[in-house]
Amino acid sequence: MNKSKTLRKLLAGPEFVRIIGAHDGLSARLIEDAGFDAIWASSLGISAVHALPDADILTMTQYLQATDIMNAAVRLPILADCNAGFGNVNNIVHLIHEYERHGIAGVCIEDKVFPKTNSLSRGNQLLISTNEFVDKLRHARLSRSSRDFVLVARVEALIADLGLDEALERALAYTGAGADAIVIHSKATGPEEVKQFMSRWPGHVPVIVIPTMYPNVEVQELRSLGVQAAIYANQGLRVSIRGMKQVFTKLYSSTSPACVENEIATLEEVFQLQRVNDWINI
Numbered sequence: 001m002n003k004s005k006t007l008r009k010l011l012a013g014p015e016f017v018r019i020i021g022a023h024d025g026l027s028a029r030l031i032e033d034a035g036f037d038a039i040w041a042s043s044l045g046i047s048a049v050h051a052l053p054d055a056d057i058l059t060m061t062q063y064l065q066a067t068d069i070m071n072a073a074v075r076l077p078i079l080a081d082c083n084a085g086f087g088n089v090n091n092i093v094h095l096i097h098e099y100e101r102h103g104i105a106g107v108c109i110e111d112k113v114f115p116k117t118n119s120l121s122r123g124n125q126l127l128i129s130t131n132e133f134v135d136k137l138r139h140a141r142l143s144r145s146s147r148d149f150v151l152v153a154r155v156e157a158l159i160a161d162l163g164l165d166e167a168l169e170r171a172l173a174y175t176g177a178g179a180d181a182i183v184i185h186s187k188a189t190g191p192e193e194v195k196q197f198m199s200r201w202p203g204h205v206p207v208i209v210i211p212t213m214y215p216n217v218e219v220q221e222l223r224s225l226g227v228q229a230a231i232y233a234n235q236g237l238r239v240s241i242r243g244m245k246q247v248f249t250k251l252y253s254s255t256s257p258a259c260v261e262n263e264i265a266t267l268e269e270v271f272q273l274q275r276v277n278d279w280i281n282i
Contacts, residue, residue: 002103002148003071003076003077003078003103003104003105004077004100004105004106004146004148004149004150005148006038006077006105007038007077007079007105007106007150008106008148008150008180010037010038010077010229011150011180011181011206011208011228011229012206016219016222016223016227016228016229016230017037017038017208017228017229017230018036018037018038018219018229018230018232019036019037019038019039019040019079019208019229019230019231019232020034020036020039020040020231020232020233020235020236021039021040021041021042021044021045021081021231021232021233021234021235021236021237022039022040022041022042022045022070022078022236023042023045023046023048023049023066023236023237023240024045024049024066024069024070025069025070025072025073026073026273027045027070027236027237027240028070028071028073028074028076028078029073029074029273030236030273031074031076031236032073032074032075032076033273036076037076037229038076038077038078038079038105039070039074039076039077039078039079040078040079040081040231040232040233041063041066041067041070041078041079041080041081041104042081042233042234042237043063043081043082043083044081044118044233044234044237045234045236045237046058046062046063046066046067048237048241049066050062053117053118053121054117054118054121055115055116055117055118056083056084056086056114056115056116057115059086060082060086060091060094060095060098063080063081063082063083063086064080064095064098064099064102067080067099067102067104068102068104071102071103071104077105077106078104078105078106079105079106079107079108079150079152079231080099080104080106080107080108081108081233082095082099082107082108082109083109083110083112083114083116084109084110084111084112084113084114084115084116084128085109085114085136085140086114087114088114088136089135089136089139091114092109092136092139092140092143093139093140093143095107096140096143096144096149096151097143097145100144100145100146100149105149105150106149106150106151106152106180107140107150107151107152108152108153108154108183109136109137109140109151109152109153109154110153110154110155110156110183110185111127111128111130111133111153111154111155111156111157111170111174112125112126112127112128112156113126113127113128119156119159119185119187120187120212120213125156125159125160125161126160127156127157127160127162130169130170130173133153133170133173133174134173134174134176134177135177137151137153137174137177137178137179138177138178140178141177141178150180150181151178151179151180152179152180152181152182152183152208153171153174153175153177153179153181153182153183154182154183154185155167155170155171155174155182155183155184155185156185157170158184158185158186158187158188158193158197159185159186159187164193164196164197164200167184167197168197168200168201171184171197171201172202172204175204175205179205180205180206181205181206181207181208181228181229182205182206182207182208183207183208183209183210183231184197184207184208184209185209185210186209186213186214187213188213188214189213189214190214190216190217191211191214191217191221191222191225194209194214194217194222194225194227195225198225198226198227199225201226203226206228206229207226207227207228207229208227208228208229208230208231209222209227209229209230209231210230210231210233211230211232212233212234246263247260247263247264250263
């Protein structure tokens with residue numbers, strides 16, 4: 001079974017799907033070893049690795065190269081965070097061709113203007129019209145060479161403070177245009193907006209949430225609402241930043257690297273992640 005079929009089967013299956021964000025090949029492999037269902041190729045993570053904001057400063061090619069490295073490192077399917085599609089309809093068609101050609105399981109596109117800003121950062125959150133995004137989705141759907149390739153539409157109406165009615169109207173329009181799943185995103189510090197959305201959602205396609213701002217929500221609670229999957233989008237990035245910062249600070253203040261030995265991975269762990277034993281003459 002190819003990775004697109006695997007992701008599609010997960011989203012259509014009876015089990016809750018846990019997807020976690022990666023920012024490079026190593027983090028993707030750690031996610032796989034931990035037992036998660038799928039990987040989110042996070043635009044925030046990839047941008048952060050370049051020490052740049054998540055604001056469409058990197059090109060589609062740079063995002064794809066990073067995602068391709070992740071995809072080569074793991075057997076898990078990867079859902080790629082493709083921001084606002086990197087431009088107009090022509091850019092959407094190009095990204096579908098390229099991500100599918102590289103064996104990525106699926107892409108997620110949001111209804112923001114291009115260039116976008118990160119949904120949880122300061123600044124205006126501007127959306128394109130529903131009709132314009134529907135046009136993008138229709139072209140994306142028609143551009144797939146295989147119906148297995150997963151197309152996810154991310155609704156940012158709640159992020160842009162446009163209200164629940166607008167979010168539902170957009171989500172229904174996007175499924176009508178061929179989206180295989182919907183991400184309903186919220187910046188509220190509790191799951192109330194998601195609960196309200198799900199109470200009115202007719203259930204045409206799976207709904208995915210990104211509970212960054214309401215981390216206390218339990219899987220069972222989301223499942224009881226009818227949510228099919230959660231994306232833990234940036235926890236891997238954040239722990240790597242915090243861990244490196246603490247170790248580097250401690251190491252700088254010490255006269256010997258022995259002070260951090262009990263806090264860092266062993267070389268054997270590094271070799272294991274590199275699958276050194278699978279290579280010849282190493």
